[in-house]
Amino acid sequence: GVVFGYGAQWIVLQGAPPRRIVVAFTEPGSPAATAGIERGDEVLEIDGADAIYGNTQAIVDTLNEGLAPSDQQPHTFRLLKRSGTELTVTMTPEEIETTPVQNVSVLDPNTDPVGYIVFNDHIATSESQLVDAIETLRDANINDLILDLRYNGGGYLDIAAQLAYMIAGPARTTGQVFERIVFNDKHPTTNPITGRPLVPTPFHTTTLGFSELPPNQSLPTLGLDRVYVITSGSTCSASEAIINGLRGVDIDVYQIGTRTCGKPYGFYPQDNCGTTYFTIQFQGKNAQEFGDYSDGFAPNDDPSPVDPNARIPGCLVGDDFSRQLGDPTEARLAAALGFRASGNLQCPAASSTAPGARLKTGESGAPIDGTMIRSPFRENRILRDSR
Numbered sequence: 001g002v003v004f005g006y007g008a009q010w011i012v013l014q015g016a017p018p019r020r021i022v023v024a025f026t027e028p029g030s031p032a033a034t035a036g037i038e039r040g041d042e043v044l045e046i047d048g049a050d051a052i053y054g055n056t057q058a059i060v061d062t063l064n065e066g067l068a069p070s071d072q073q074p075h076t077f078r079l080l081k082r083s084g085t086e087l088t089v090t091m092t093p094e095e096i097e098t099t100p101v102q103n104v105s106v107l108d109p110n111t112d113p114v115g116y117i118v119f120n121d122h123i124a125t126s127e128s129q130l131v132d133a134i135e136t137l138r139d140a141n142i143n144d145l146i147l148d149l150r151y152n153g154g155g156y157l158d159i160a161a162q163l164a165y166m167i168a169g170p171a172r173t174t175g176q177v178f179e180r181i182v183f184n185d186k187h188p189t190t191n192p193i194t195g196r197p198l199v200p201t202p203f204h205t206t207t208l209g210f211s212e213l214p215p216n217q218s219l220p221t222l223g224l225d226r227v228y229v230i231t232s233g234s235t236c237s238a239s240e241a242i243i244n245g246l247r248g249v250d251i252d253v254y255q256i257g258t259r260t261c262g263k264p265y266g267f268y269p270q271d272n273c274g275t276t277y278f279t280i281q282f283q284g285k286n287a288q289e290f291g292d293y294s295d296g297f298a299p300n301d302d303p304s305p306v307d308p309n310a311r312i313p314g315c316l317v318g319d320d321f322s323r324q325l326g327d328p329t330e331a332r333l334a335a336a337l338g339f340r341a342s343g344n345l346q347c348p349a350a351s352s353t354a355p356g357a358r359l360k361t362g363e364s365g366a367p368i369d370g371t372m373i374r375s376p377f378r379e380n381r382i383l384r385d386s387r
Contacts, residue, residue, distance in 0.1 A: 001125040001244070003375070007096045008032035008045070009151065013370035017053045021067070022321050023079075024151055024372065025120075037079065040321035043067075044086070045078040054083050067373050068132065069357070082322055088253040099139035101129035103326035105147070106140045107337070115142040115222075116333065118325050119163070122155025122238045122382075128164065128211035134166045134220045145222060146336045147242075148230040148325065150257055154237030156382050157201055157266065157284070158208055162219060164245045165203035169223035178245040181266070181282040181383070193268045193281070203245070226252035226323040228336045231297065232319060233312050233369040237263040238382070243285055243312070245295055248286025254344055255299045255314035256336040258305065258369055262296035268383050301347060315339055315347035319369060 007030020013020035021043040026033040043051045046066035061231040066075040074092040081087055088269060100121035107114045115137035119126070137145065145167060161178040180200040191198050209215035229243055240260050247253050267281045285291035295306040299314035320331030328334060338348040 001098045001100065001121070001123045002093055002095050003067065003098055005034040005093050006030060006037075006091045008037050011370040012373065013368055015371070017055050019052050020370070021051055022370075024319075024321075025102070025118075025325060027096050028099055028102075031091045031094065032341070036087060037077075037089065037129055040079070040082040040325055041079045041087065043077060044080055045076075047076055059236045078256045089314055096133055098123070098125075099129070100126040101133050104133040104136055105326055106137065106142060106227065107146075107328055109140060113140050113142045114337070115140065115145045115146070116148065116326060118148040118151075119239075120151050122152070122157075122159045124156070124159075125211040126155075126159055126210075128209060128213045130159070130163055130265060131207070131213065131220060132224060136325040138220050138222055142222065144226065144228065144340060145224055146228045146230065146256075146333065148333070149235045149242070150230050150232040150319065150332065150369075151234050152236075152239040153234060153261075153372075153374065154239055154241075154263065154382070156210070156384065157238050157241060158204060158384060159210065160203045160238040160241045161201050161245065162208070164242050166219050166221050167224055167227055168203070168246060168249065168251050169206070169221035171223065172225070172249045172251060173205075173233055176203060176249050177201070177287040178203045178248075179241055179284040179286060180289075183282050203249075204303040226254065228256060228314075228340060230332045230336060231255055231257040231260050233258055233261050233296075234276045234372050236261040237266065240293060240297060244284070244286045244290065244293065247312075248288045248290065252344075253312055254336075254339065255297060256333050256339065257299070257314075257319075259298040260293075260296040262294045262306075264291045264293050266383060313344060316375065317347075 007027035009024040011022050011024045023039055024039055024043045025039050026037055045051055046063050049062040051063055061094055072092055074090050076090045079087045100123055101119055103118040105116050117133050165173050177200040187200055187315045205219055207213045207215055207217040243253055265280045266282050267278050270277045283291050292307045293310040297310045297312055298306045299316050302316040315335045317332050317335040323330040335348050
């Protein structure tokens, strides 16, 4: 759970001039958060280089080094805040301990409690944080869950299987397959990496020793028969496996946002002479043998071409950088709440908000997710070799 940087997750909404580079979120206690940088802040300059219109190779190199630093040299950022004021800060990159589970809250707790979780990364430390989040929501007796995976590129498949179990509970998952991995036709029954018989990944009911929690501890459950999932083009791999795995045991999944990235494939990381290789080795399929979502999962009103079985009831809504994650008026969260209130029948009227949000009829373009600046390692489905 350690990354090198400032603790700000940058998103490039437009890579060519006029560029749009915004902050998606910050890590608690990080240099970025301490400096007052917030979601929705837009980068104007880095070390004096024009981040919007600068177009020489020297400027591009300066921007790239500032956004993804290679050493601990300080960099100065000039940003436009959502309020319209400017902020100039100098930050020195460092190793940041990430918090993969954030913004755990209960909306409308007294009348119709709905749980909300931002889950950003299937890394080892997320195990204990997810357990804490589910226990909080269970104790609040929530009626529904909105799981925000818009920035989650994947990670350990076992953690996806744990979270899916905690959402659905034992009634739907006992004895069921979360995901079955399929290699090529040369390996129909044996895992060529481990040499063992192919055994499906179950809905894990206990801790697995990823975090400080002892292994084999029973996981808390919500026992829900439906879940609302917020997605984007940065929702990949193990995150998509949560969607697919739950649908495989007939949990109703509703999708709010944009089409996911489409990675039903995965691998075992292989080290060789100091280099780690990540080659596609298998496909994941759910309990109903579905795994053909290489074009992603998409809400019903998204015109993107996807497999018919990868089209999910829900609403096409762009990202809303004008509000904090967890704010009930943030476009995607508001759409999830509105869709739920309509009996899962009606999407809210389109409206323009901050960069990338859903557009009104007649406006050009479509919802833009942009490109997250992060390691490719964080956009994968990873299996553990338990030999």
